[in-house]
Amino acid sequence: MRYNIPPPAPATRIVPSFARRAAFALGGIAAVAARLLTAPWRARLARRRGADAPVFLYEPYGMGDVVALQPLVLAHLAAGRKVVLAAKPAWGCLVPPHPAFTFAPVSPAYTAYDPARKYRGFFRDAWALAKALRPHAAGADAIDVRGDVRSLVILYLAGCGRVRTLPRYFTANDCRVAPFAAPFVELRRDVSRRRVNAAFAPPGAELQRPTLKHLMPAGVVVPDPRRVGLVPLTPWAGKRWPPERWREIAQKLKASGRAPVVLCGPGERAAALAAAGCGADDVECREADGVRKWVALLAKCGAVVTVNTGPMHLADALDKPLVVIEGGSRLPLWAPEGERAFVVHHQTAAGCAPCHQVGDAGCGRRCLALIRVDEVLEALRAASQVR
Structure with missing residues (x-):
């Protein structure tokens, strides 16, 4: 993976609002209390499980998060451990089938995109969610790969031993x-998903890149080198590049003999075309009704240009020539890993990045506004030349 310019120094911190810091501090206190109050009960559950205790991974958010987590799941399976992954139902197929792997579907309200549901969801659903997870989590060795105090509370209430x-x-x-909320792993500030996985991996484990071979369509898929997948749509306002620049990208690709195609999720055709600044007659648009369809559509592309969103991680796992139009996300944490991937950003010029793009969409927009069309096209040429 390469950048157009170096990202901000690893020591650069995101500065959340006072309200977020206060809410997180209260959540930390709740996690400490849950840890202490449930400790005797959880210890009994762990003794009952003994050596048969599984590794329990809780990742309640997006597709890209689960794709990035797949190497950690496979590393524990290779080490002879049973593994349970709790994630949204649609992401269950992202881990290749294995006799020691169990998928536990969850849909917590606090991970919803709808703010009204999101901010009330945790308090309403935490106990019910923990109770639903308990058959899988009781006595397990749990890993919170996010550093999220809400996850810690749920894992303790679900009965995880460690x-x-x-x-x-x-x-x-x-x-x-918060101190004493849980044991911490050592991690440098220039954190990447590979380093997060390595911090929780079995000793001596060799982490591989994510694989999607089990999701590929039957037969040989021959990508069309002219076909360029465009993924302009994301739920987060702070990750959206201006529509007029997407339209210019599509026009210049067509003028050069390429075939741009806008890719989106189910029922998102109108929103995706609007995000790309295009009409239905200007560019082809294909909807993916699930992970397997996303993989099939991306596999047919000769290259992909995308904002930082879930399908970006699929394209990276497929080793496509890939250009990521990056706003204010922490780098390299959310960057692709492939040698054919290129991240275009201007975080150092914006001065406010990295930022929490859910809580500060303005920061991401300021970063994205600095990215020019010619930079993206040059990155696409460079990525396409890597073999």
């Missing part, structure tokens, strides 16, 4: 996890 986490909520607002 729980490990990150020292900060690196994956979002950079808040520090």
Whole structure:
């Protein structure tokens, strides 16, 4: 993976709002209380499980998060451990089938995109969610790969025997996890998903890149070198590049003999075309009704240009020539890993990045506004030349 310019120094921190810091601190206190109050009960559950205790991974958010987590799941399976992954139902197919792997579907309200549901969801659903997870989690060795105090509370209430986490909520607002909330793993500030996985992996494990071979369509898929997948749509306002620049990208690709195609999720055709600044007659648009369809559509592309969103991780796992139009997300945490991937950003010029793009969409927009069409096209040429 390469950048157009170096990202901000690893020591650069996200500075969340006072309200977020206060809420996270209260969550940390709740996690400490849950840990202490449930300790005797959880110890009994762990003794009952004994050596048969599984590794329990809780990742309640997006597709890209689960794709990035797949190497950690496979590393524990290769080490002879049973593994349970709790994630949204649609992401269950992202881990290749294995006799020692169990998928536990969850749909917590606090991970919803709808703010009204999101901010009330945790308090309403935490106990019910923990109770639903208990048959899988009781006595397990749990891993919170996010550094999220809400996850810690749920894991303790679910009966996990041991729980490990990150020292900060690196994956979002950079808040520090309260001391005694859980044992922390050591992690450098220039954190990447590979380093997060390595911190929780079995000793001596060799982490591989994510694989999607089990999701590929039957037969040989021959990508069309002219076909360029465009993924302009994301739920987060702070990750959206201006529509007029997407339209210019599509026009210039067509003028050069390429075939741009806008890719989107189910029922998102109109929104995706609007995000790309195009009409239905200007560019082809294909909807993916699930992970397998996303993989099939991306596999047919000769290259992909995308904002930082879930399908970006699929394209990276497929080793496509890939250009990521990056706003204010922490780098290299959310960057692709492939040698054919190129990240275009201007975080150092914006001065406010990295930022929490859910809580500060303005920061991401300021970063994205600095990215020019010619930079993206040059990155596409460079990525396409890597073999």
